[in-house]
Amino acid sequence: MRWSFPSFDRRQRSGLALAAPTAVFLVIFFVVPAAVLLVYSFWISRSFQITPTLTLSNYLRALGNAGMWLSMWNGVWIGAWTAVFSVALSFPVAWYIAYRTRSNAILYAVLLSWFSSYLVRIYAWRTILGTSGLINSTLMQLGMIDQPLSFLIFSRTAVIVTLVHLFVPFTLLLLLSALRNVRTDYLEAARDLGASWRQSFLRVVVPMAYKGIVGSFMFTFILAAGDFISPQLLGGREGVTTGLLISNQFRQTGNWSFGAALAFILLGVFLFAYFLVAQSMRLGRLSPGLRFHPTLPTQEKA
Amino acid sequence: MSTQTLPVPDRTSIISMQGLEKKFGTFTALRDIDLDVREGEILTFLGPSGCGKTTLMRIIAGFEDPTAGSLQLRGADMRRLPPEKRPINMVFQRYALFPHLDVFDNVAFGLRLKNWPAARINERVGRMLKMVQMDTMATRWIHELSGGQSQRVALARALANEPQLLLLDEPLAALDLKIRHHMLSELKRIQRETGTTFVYVTHDQDEAMILSSRIVLMNHGRIEQLGTPDELYFHPVSLFAAKFLGETNILPAEVRSGAGDDAVLEGLAGRMRASHLPKGLADGQKVHVSIRPETVSLSDSTVGTAPEINGALAEITQIQPIGSRVVYTARLDNGTEMRSQTVRPPDALPLAMGQKVHLKWSEAAVAVLTA
Amino acid sequence: MVLRTYVWLYLLFLFGPLAVITLFAFHSSPALSFPFEGFSLKWFRAILDDPQFLAALKNSTIVAVAASVLTGILGTLAALALPRLPKRSLATFNMLTFAPIALPGLFLGIALLALFERLGIYRSLWTVTIAHTLFTLPFFIETVRSRVAYFDASLEEAARDLGATPVQTFRLVTLPILFPTLMGGMLLSFALSFDEVVITVFVVGEKNTLPFYILSMMRRTVNPTINAASVLAMGLSLASLLLGGLFFLMQRRRAQARRAENE
Structure with missing residues (x-):
């Protein structure tokens, strides 16, 4: 877009002025708090009292703690499986909405479920999976089991089932917007050039919808791995995640500095996970923007 | 083309x-x-x-x-x-x-x-x-x-x-x-x-x-x-075919005097003969004829006489120069309008608005449309 | 068709558990299992007699209204800014407005808690409102972004050309066109705020919000009044969304009727 110069300046200035309140709000309540948290992670605190002494001890303590590593493993495990299931379960539905129907009814239904309360859905799964819950009591009444199946609740599986239910609408929306960019004529072009269904999926759909697929996977992963309420209510001892540890540091133990250090370690794990996913997509030749032929130096354009 | x-x-x-x-x-x-x-x-x-x-x-x-x-x-x-x-x-x-x-x-x-x-x-x-x-x-x-x-x-x-x-x-x-x-x-x-x-x-x-x-x-x-x-x-x-490809004059007509090769068509632009006739035309059958504008020639009506067949007397009602071409619209006495197209001459146009002209076209130019 | 069947199963997975909880909220016995022993409203009566529940409901409504209004104001200004910002500032601005929802709510919660503590701000419904706005603002901006992108800038230029001042242009052209989108964004913010609990647990003061109250009930016990409370909370936030949808439909009908009259 090109604007003539005087109006360009005025327009630009009005844009900056309009953006200012939001920017200021976000700086004060997002950027500054994040910075405060970062600083805290290098200070010392005990039972809600913070001492401004520069130290790495929080990080060292966290990294040397087996419980922390176990919680990290739990969080990553829960996040990864939640993301895998959410993407895998939502993909066919996104496909159906994008290519097989013109009505928006399914989309609206999914949106509606997204807004049907976070806690209610956790509670619903507790009702269904609980020791005296729907599944156990039904099975016992039918005489199929004598004792409640204990693995149903207070396990990582229970947390994963619940988190999948929580995040699957969100995953679907991201996948759908990605598939909307892959017009049907690209699919037809692939088949016309000789690609089987599987080949056109791997060579065309995935690279073209890369942002949406990796994005929805990573989002679901991060939100699920960082969730602490589902592990708290459904995870039992097996499901203690780093998110839950962090929340306990801030709400019960009061060692904020240690909690902050844990949070930044978790953030580092998220970044590393993203790097791993992006790299494996590249290695699998599923990323966009790869060249599959040797480019001669003379042909290379700056 | x-x-x-x-x-x-x-x-x-x-x-x-x-x-x-x-x-x-x-x-x-x-x-x-x-x-x-x-x-x-x-x-x-x-x-x-x-x-x-x-x-x-x-x-x-x-x-x-x-x-x-x-x-x-x-x-x-x-x-x-x-x-x-x-x-x-x-x-x-x-x-x-x-x-x-x-x-x-x-x-x-x-x-x-x-x-x-x-x-x-x-x-x-x-x-x-x-x-x-x-x-x-x-x-x-x-x-x-x-x-x-x-x-x-x-x-x-x-x-x-x-x-x-x-x-x-x-x-x-x-x-x-x-x-x-x-x-x-x-x-x-x-x-x-x-x-x-x-x-x-x-x-x-x-x-x-x-x-x-x-x-x-x-x-x-x-x-x-x-x-x-x-x-x-x-x-x-x-x-449909005549109208879809190129410009043309479409006129309703009726088959007269024999359905053979020398059938004569009678229509709004007078009597016509066509060199290329569809098979199975019947006497009295209603058809359309298509005459491409570039096959219709115009000449000053004060010179020569009006053609008896494949032609008509008309008055120029519109002159439209389009780049290398000129399109004339001429109105017959019965109100029917026909267009004629010629190559545009480098100097002034030879015909003027309101001028009486003779329209003429060849037998090959008449396409008889039965559908 | 296989895919169609699958889509129905998917929807069953989404709505089944919600249906289960709703059903047991009306169960006459406290057992959360079949056989179903009959309908009763007693759990609803119990929860509606609970003064703490009613206070939490009131607090949540106050916070959700305040957060959606604040979001509406900031978000509308931001939406208007989007097409006007120079490229580089736009990229930064986009990142800034999206970042809060790219992280788990936990991070926002602890960061805000640290900030409020540092500044010596007492935790109250105000801090909850700010936290919720931080959470709803990115959703609001993402919702209106595409609509603003399709907004024809030449409409504003035409208004200016015809002699309208910038303020008149905004009032007579920009706002009426964007209004439904902005209202939609605000209702979305209301519903999100009404339901928010992850960030809330860190910044809530003495006054409970509804989800926070339900969470503390859930920590204590499994009991059918939670079902009733949950169903009420869910019903209220869905009702606000459906009301919003209805409002748009009527708005659009009225606009169409007006157009028909003018013709």
């Missing part, structure tokens, strides 16, 4: 359709399609939007299944063959070049699926890109290409598989006029070089006339007329 047509080198047909029909629910998109696509020709599906031309092309490509009729490729039933198994490739209307791949990899797409060795792929892609004059842009990304360049890459990609038949779906619709004319001659050149059979879909009569060996004129899901551009232009069989 070119009156020259490409020679039809081989009469064997690649694709053969018999009684083809396509229904979408209760809507019939195609009916009674009997058509052969001949080896080496450029066959154009021409018609207004919604006439079924795109559906017919998509059936050949394999993206739609016909609801009835037979579809054969060199004598073998093609109806069960999925699109990826057909030796047919397509240039899509909006090109559908993969944005995640560069020019080279787009062209190599089909070859990679066949697991060709790299050297062979390089050779073929290089040759294709050279043919469409895009060999210097092999490493460009798709979003860096202009419309005309995208068109060339799409063509190279479709031809890289060496298809027996190339389908082109309104490939020039997205280009501006100048590039469009250049691409038409490029298409013709590439077709000559590769010898590939082309099926070309368009709603643009000029493109069809310039490019085609034969034209399939379609309307409401049926084949209206099939023939060379000249046949369609000079001998349209229906009102």
